[in-house]
Amino acid sequence: MLNWLDSAVFYQIYPISFFDSNGDGMGDLKGIELKADYIKSLGVNAVWLNPIFKSPFKDGGYDVSDYLAIDKRFGSMDDLVSLIKAFKARGIKVVLDLVIGHTSDKHEWFKKSAKAKRNEYSDYYVWTNSVFENYPGIVRGLYYRDGSYLPNYYASQPALNFGFENVDENCPWKMHYTDERLKPLRQEFINIMRYYLDLGVDGFRVDMAGSIVKEGWGFDGSNLCNDAEDGLQGVKWVWNEILGALRKEYKDKVFIAEWVMPQRSVKTCGFDLDFLTHDTPPFNSLYRYEKGTNLEDTDYFVRGDNYFSPNGKGSLEDFVSYAEYLYKALGDKGLFIAPTGTHDEVRMPTGKSPDMIKTIFAFLLTVKQVPFIYYGDEIGLEHDFTLSKDGGGVRTGARTPMQWTDGKNRGFSARKLTYLPTSYKKEQSVESQEQDANSILNTVRELIKIRKQYPALNASSNQTFIEKGYPAVFERSNGEQTVIVIVNPSNQTLKKKVSYSNVIKMQNAEISDGEITLNAQSFAILLK
Numbered sequence: 001m002l003n004w005l006d007s008a009v010f011y012q013i014y015p016i017s018f019f020d021s022n023g024d025g026m027g028d029l030k031g032i033e034l035k036a037d038y039i040k041s042l043g044v045n046a047v048w049l050n051p052i053f054k055s056p057f058k059d060g061g062y063d064v065s066d067y068l069a070i071d072k073r074f075g076s077m078d079d080l081v082s083l084i085k086a087f088k089a090r091g092i093k094v095v096l097d098l099v100i101g102h103t104s105d106k107h108e109w110f111k112k113s114a115k116a117k118r119n120e121y122s123d124y125y126v127w128t129n130s131v132f133e134n135y136p137g138i139v140r141g142l143y144y145r146d147g148s149y150l151p152n153y154y155a156s157q158p159a160l161n162f163g164f165e166n167v168d169e170n171c172p173w174k175m176h177y178t179d180e181r182l183k184p185l186r187q188e189f190i191n192i193m194r195y196y197l198d199l200g201v202d203g204f205r206v207d208m209a210g211s212i213v214k215e216g217w218g219f220d221g222s223n224l225c226n227d228a229e230d231g232l233q234g235v236k237w238v239w240n241e242i243l244g245a246l247r248k249e250y251k252d253k254v255f256i257a258e259w260v261m262p263q264r265s266v267k268t269c270g271f272d273l274d275f276l277t278h279d280t281p282p283f284n285s286l287y288r289y290e291k292g293t294n295l296e297d298t299d300y301f302v303r304g305d306n307y308f309s310p311n312g313k314g315s316l317e318d319f320v321s322y323a324e325y326l327y328k329a330l331g332d333k334g335l336f337i338a339p340t341g342t343h344d345e346v347r348m349p350t351g352k353s354p355d356m357i358k359t360i361f362a363f364l365l366t367v368k369q370v371p372f373i374y375y376g377d378e379i380g381l382e383h384d385f386t387l388s389k390d391g392g393g394v395r396t397g398a399r400t401p402m403q404w405t406d407g408k409n410r411g412f413s414a415r416k417l418t419y420l421p422t423s424y425k426k427e428q429s430v431e432s433q434e435q436d437a438n439s440i441l442n443t444v445r446e447l448i449k450i451r452k453q454y455p456a457l458n459a460s461s462n463q464t465f466i467e468k469g470y471p472a473v474f475e476r477s478n479g480e481q482t483v484i485v486i487v488n489p490s491n492q493t494l495k496k497k498v499s500y501s502n503v504i505k506m507q508n509a510e511i512s513d514g515e516i517t518l519n520a521q522s523f524a525i526l527l528k
Helices: 003-007 030-036 036-042 075-087 106-112 180-199 232-246 317-330 354-364 393-399 428-435 440-453
Strands: 010-013 047-048 066-070 092-098 201-206 254-257 271-274 334-337 372-374 461-467 472-477 482-488 494-497 502-512 514-528
Touching: 030 036, 030 075, 030 254, 030 461, 036 075, 036 440, 066 075, 075 092, 075 180, 092 180, 092 254, 106 354, 180 201, 180 232, 317 334, 317 461, 354 440, 354 482, 354 502, 354 514, 440 502
Parallel strands: 010 047, 010 372, 047 092, 092 201, 201 254, 254 271, 271 334
Antiparallel strands: 461 472, 472 482, 482 514, 494 514, 502 514
């Protein structure tokens, strides 16, 4: 694991919704730079920016039309360079989002690949030999080329061709991942990543990293605790080709996979970190959403009881057992990320009390992982289920503007109409929480400060779960220092004997005569 990741806390920014610097209703790179002091005040030391490359925005920027150009919505390449310098001056690293599995159908690579006459880009995408061949998900009949192309997710996102796990004589267009004709595409991405690394970027979060080789088993949702490499050879080979070339030149850069299987991405394919998501079965047991909480319109986000629901009917068993499996499987190669949220998920604070949100932050900022905070979660920003834009569907509700003040457009933009609408809950703004020492915002700042102050809470330090119910109790230790964390997200008042009383921080709890009283939605961080 990279040394600097041991104490890293990341902050994810959806650029079009962070801060509008020029009054056009959309967030931009200059707006992010103008908020650099705020981001530093949180205590984070790295930021991840969602895609900023040129795009028609049919999928929120995840449909790239030019990797070497900044989308005009966000500014210019000079603005990116200025942002990087501003963050470097504050000790904050910058990570970009790289979409490698597909491009927009407006990308010049695809336009040339779709031509009838064979050219150097013909093999950059997955095309059948004839429009009359059948294959699941193909798009046909739109171009002069006699073939159908394979998209990733949306028809406007043609799949890039990193090959197939196995060749098939019945489908000669399925090229093996080692085929020399695919080497130029791999080199394109090595060059793209090298360009931004030389510009000063500190690494990349890679979108859908496990699915670039087709018909392999980069992701196997049927068994997440699976070390087997059967069917993984293609994606393993490709990533070791790409990351292997880059790591020779860039020793301290971070490569983060969106894969959901760290034992494959980190242990086998050379990444440093991998995401768990709210839909990962072991992780969604923490704060997945319950039926009857305004989610009837989409089954995708309907969930049952969870550990951080106040009824006290959840369980940490799945999360803890999966985490312990990953610690053992990964060793010292890297770790996983259990984020507060992302641009693809229902916002964690939705429907939760401020004390519950703070309790969740206390858990995620002390448990053994590399924390990622989604912008706005630190002020309790909630999901807007009424929105759908840029191909986001219900996910759009997690992408609304950051709320800076209690004034017009919540301080996000001077324009009357913003790209996405702002919320109007007064208490959910930076301005309304700055002066309240017990606000969600200031609690998050204090928790991050604690994580930095106590090396026992570093990502590499040991962890032992003593109790997994209500309350949950776990111990973090680096051999020289031991920190005990106790969490009670339920509405019950619980009591527990404790043999240590050196309090680092507590919420809704008190210690007296060797006993801790944990009121509803409480936590305690103690030095043993």
